[in-house]
Amino acid sequence: MNWTSIDHLHDVEAIIERSSQTPCLILKHSTTCPISSLAKHRLEKQWDLQEVAIAPYYLDLLRHREVSHHIASTFGVRHESPQVLLIKDGKCIYDASHLDIRVDELRQTA
Numbered sequence: 001m002n003w004t005s006i007d008h009l010h011d012v013e014a015i016i017e018r019s020s021q022t023p024c025l026i027l028k029h030s031t032t033c034p035i036s037s038l039a040k041h042r043l044e045k046q047w048d049l050q051e052v053a054i055a056p057y058y059l060d061l062l063r064h065r066e067v068s069h070h071i072a073s074t075f076g077v078r079h080e081s082p083q084v085l086l087i088k089d090g091k092c093i094y095d096a097s098h099l100d101i102r103v104d105e106l107r108q109t110a
Contacts, residue, residue: 001056002056003027003057003058004056004058005058005059006026006057006059007063008064008067009066009067011067012070012074015057016087016090017090018055019087019088019089019090022053022055023053023054023055023086023087023093023110024054024055024056024057024087024088025056025057025084025086025087026057026059026071026087027043027057027058027084028061028068028071028081028082028083029058029059029082030061030062030081031060031062032062035082035099036081036082038099039082039098039099039101040082042101043084043101046102046103047103048103049106049110054086054110061081071085075087075091075095077092080097080098081097082097082098082101083097084106086106086110088110093109094106094109
């Protein structure tokens with residue numbers, strides 16, 4: 001899995017723009033939380049999608065809290081960690097958190 005890092009607010013705008021061509025997955029990850037690490041590991045282990053199908057983005061929410069809050073506000077979702085959001089045509093069409101994060105559901109939704 002080739003993560004693209006989200007480090008700035010303008011990265012969110014780039015994701016919105018790209019999502020009109022390719023669905024974009026945002027993983028909000030806490031580097032100190034064991035549940036978050038487990039969810040990230042499971043996602044990476046199960047990932048069998050090409051980047052042309054879903055483009056994966058990674059947010060270290062401890063380093064970039066303001067970006068995390070901006071994502072929640074922009075897409076109208078409650079902040080959770082770990083959390084994935086699937087963005088298509090500028091809108092969040094799917095979100096899941098904790099151990100509900102599953103590649104098979106992402107595949108069906110995209």
